[in-house]
Amino acid sequence: MNDSDWISAVLTSARPQVIAALLRQFRDLDAAEEAFQEASLRALKAWPKNGPPRDAAAWLIMVGKNATIDTVRRQSRLRPLPADDQISDLADVEGPTVDQIDEADYRDDILRLLFICCHAELPATQQIALALRIVSGLTVSQIARAFLVSDAAMEQRITRAKARVAAAHVPFETPGAVERSERLGVVAAMVYLVFNEGYTTSVTEQGVRAPLCGEAIRLARLLLRLFPTEPEIMGLLALVLLQHARARARFDPSGAVVLLDDQDRTLWDRRLITEGVALIDKAVRHGRPGPYQVQSAIAALHARATRSEDTDWAQIELLYGTLERMQPSPVVSLNRAVAVSRVRGPGDALAMIEPLGAKLGGYFYYHGARGAFLKQLGRAQEARAAFDRAIALANTPAEAAHIRQELDLLAEADAAPSSDANLKKFPGNMSDRQR
Amino acid sequence: MQYAVLCYHDEKVTCAWSKEQDDAVMAKLGVVMEKLERQGKLGPVARLLPTTAATTLRKDHEPPLVIDGPFAETKEQLLGFYIIDCSNLEEALAITKDLGQANPGGAYEIRPVGLFFPGKALS
Numbered sequence: 001m002n003d004s005d006w007i008s009a010v011l012t013s014a015r016p017q018v019i020a021a022l023l024r025q026f027r028d029l030d031a032a033e034e035a036f037q038e039a040s041l042r043a044l045k046a047w048p049k050n051g052p053p054r055d056a057a058a059w060l061i062m063v064g065k066n067a068t069i070d071t072v073r074r075q076s077r078l079r080p081l082p083a084d085d086q087i088s089d090l091a092d093v094e095g096p097t098v099d100q101i102d103e104a105d106y107r108d109d110i111l112r113l114l115f116i117c118c119h120a121e122l123p124a125t126q127q128i129a130l131a132l133r134i135v136s137g138l139t140v141s142q143i144a145r146a147f148l149v150s151d152a153a154m155e156q157r158i159t160r161a162k163a164r165v166a167a168a169h170v171p172f173e174t175p176g177a178v179e180r181s182e183r184l185g186v187v188a189a190m191v192y193l194v195f196n197e198g199y200t201t202s203v204t205e206q207g208v209r210a211p212l213c214g215e216a217i218r219l220a221r222l223l224l225r226l227f228p229t230e231p232e233i234m235g236l237l238a239l240v241l242l243q244h245a246r247a248r249a250r251f252d253p254s255g256a257v258v259l260l261d262d263q264d265r266t267l268w269d270r271r272l273i274t275e276g277v278a279l280i281d282k283a284v285r286h287g288r289p290g291p292y293q294v295q296s297a298i299a300a301l302h303a304r305a306t307r308s309e310d311t312d313w314a315q316i317e318l319l320y321g322t323l324e325r326m327q328p329s330p331v332v333s334l335n336r337a338v339a340v341s342r343v344r345g346p347g348d349a350l351a352m353i354e355p356l357g358a359k360l361g362g363y364f365y366y367h368g369a370r371g372a373f374l375k376q377l378g379r380a381q382e383a384r385a386a387f388d389r390a391i392a393l394a395n396t397p398a399e400a401a402h403i404r405q406e407l408d409l410l411a412e413a414d415a416a417p418s419s420d421a422n423l424k425k426f427p428g429n430m431s432d433r434q435r
Numbered sequence: 436m437q438y439a440v441l442c443y444h445d446e447k448v449t450c451a452w453s454k455e456q457d458d459a460v461m462a463k464l465g466v467v468m469e470k471l472e473r474q475g476k477l478g479p480v481a482r483l484l485p486t487t488a489a490t491t492l493r494k495d496h497e498p499p500l501v502i503d504g505p506f507a508e509t510k511e512q513l514l515g516f517y518i519i520d521c522s523n524l525e526e527a528l529a530i531t532k533d534l535g536q537a538n539p540g541g542a543y544e545i546r547p548v549g550l551f552f553p554g555k556a557l558s
Contacts, residue, residue: 005456006448009448009451009452009456010445010448012451013445013447013448013450013451014447056445103447214453214454218450218451221450221485221487224487225447225486225487228487228503228504229503229504234487234503237487271484271549271550274484274547274549275484275485275488275547275549278484278488278524278547279487279488281523281524281525282488282490282503282524285501285524285525
């Protein structure tokens with residue numbers, strides 16, 4: 001790695017803590033960001049010469065504060081000059097008086113910074129954009145690309161979101177235990193949103209959106225370092241790691257979606273899986289289950305199966321049942337139905353989801369799953385109707401392409417109703433033999 | 436003489452590496468390791484998962500205390516390590532509790548291993 005690489009890695013990793021500290025100092029997001037910017041510029045000049053400071057975050061906080069105070073002083077000449085000991089000099093910054101400061105000492109500051117980004121009045125996309133800009137430090141154009149909008153539109157969106165949170169006056173006092181745990185819950189949900197924003201994507205978008213998954217993982221790690229004994233935060237990090245572990249297997253070279261069952265499991269990232277499973281192990285010991293832990297346990301059951309037919313669907317169904325009780329939602333019920341179809345067959349699964357039609361009528365996955373159950377039951381006509389609805393509701397071209405493939409299979413089965421199984425088996429086997 | 440080389444770095448930084456950066460570092464290390472392996476000088480190598488995956492068993496209490504997170508005191512020093520193979524954290528804790536009974540005081544940090552090369556030199 002060259003100078004600018006390691007410096008940018010250090011700046012990125014110190015950013016949440018430094019901005020959080022500067023925000024407490026200046027009580028203003030823009031001022032905090034500008035101060036961080038200034039400190040980063042000075043780091044780029046100073047560090048290649050002097051080497052990295054022992055505590056990069058402390059250096060940046062100090063330099064950021066002093067630079068801003070200097071600027072304010074220069075701009076307001078009418079004010080009396082401060083006492084000598086308040087006049088800063090870069091040289092002191094690394095003096096012995098600078099205490100080693102720990103990320104954990106900034107726990108509430110960092111949590112506040114994250115919490116500010118998820119203000120209840122902000123729509124989800126703005127929360128994500130704000131967190132990526134302020135906490136992760138992605139540039140406006142990086143975020144714009146991830147959301148597939150123009151730079152100008154994203155700039156405007158972020159400016160508006162900032163104005164809104166500034167007007168919201170999130171208090172700077174140290175939060176009480178209840179307040180803190182509420183904030184943590186809201187922030188965890190935002191981190192998962194960031195992840196999903198990157199995860200729900202097609203391969204053509206994957207290049208530009210994949211960084212969102214990486215950022216979400218980094219934020220979840222940060223949260224767990226700040227709250228190392230929170231089982232739900234262990235669950236959150238486990239969940240995003242286990243889902244991200246499958247990233248490379250989710251699309252085939254042509255960009256089509258590869259369903260879980262058909263994925264090449266050797267492409268799954270074993271290191272991420274090991275880490276996710278280790279975190280679940282830790283979380284379980286607390287005996288305080290929650291939605292992230294349950295979802296991560298489901299993801300772990302998929303990850304543990306080296307072949308799709310080894311998947312423990314019965315256990316997955318039980319876990320979805322638990323999740324349904326914790327967080328009743330038609331989407332969770334739909335997921336449980338998919339597990340039911342594996343354990344007890346498509347008939348039971350179909351019966352389970354029919355009543356969900358009213359709530360999930362506009363949901364791509366509902367019609368996709370319904371079509372699949374009907375197809376398995378041999379009700380081709382109804383399956384086709386369900387798949388048609390699904391295509392109309394597809395979120396990405398890849399999703400639509402996948403459903404079209406299902407429709408093609410139905411058409412093939414229609415053309416040769418008696419040899420459906422043979423059609424699937426023979427061409428592959430024959431071409432194998434020819435080679 | 437056998438030496439243990441203990442690796443230290445700021446985890447916030449290494450976790451901020453992109454997959455490409457991480458792979459590049461591992462590839463460069465791989466070149467050095469291959470040379471050592473050919474020379475028969477390389478023993479087991481382990482890359483540990485981040486400290487967020489760690490659990491600590493304080494064995495200066497009776498019964499020993501299980502704490503989430505890495506071992507963080509500075510008055511103790513790293514004196515050695517075991518690599519154990521078990522199916523989950525419960526089993527790992529049971530084993531370290533046994534070890535702790537044989538040698539009370541101090542602590543064990545139980546950290547999952549991410550990558551492991553057995554190495555020829557010592558096998």
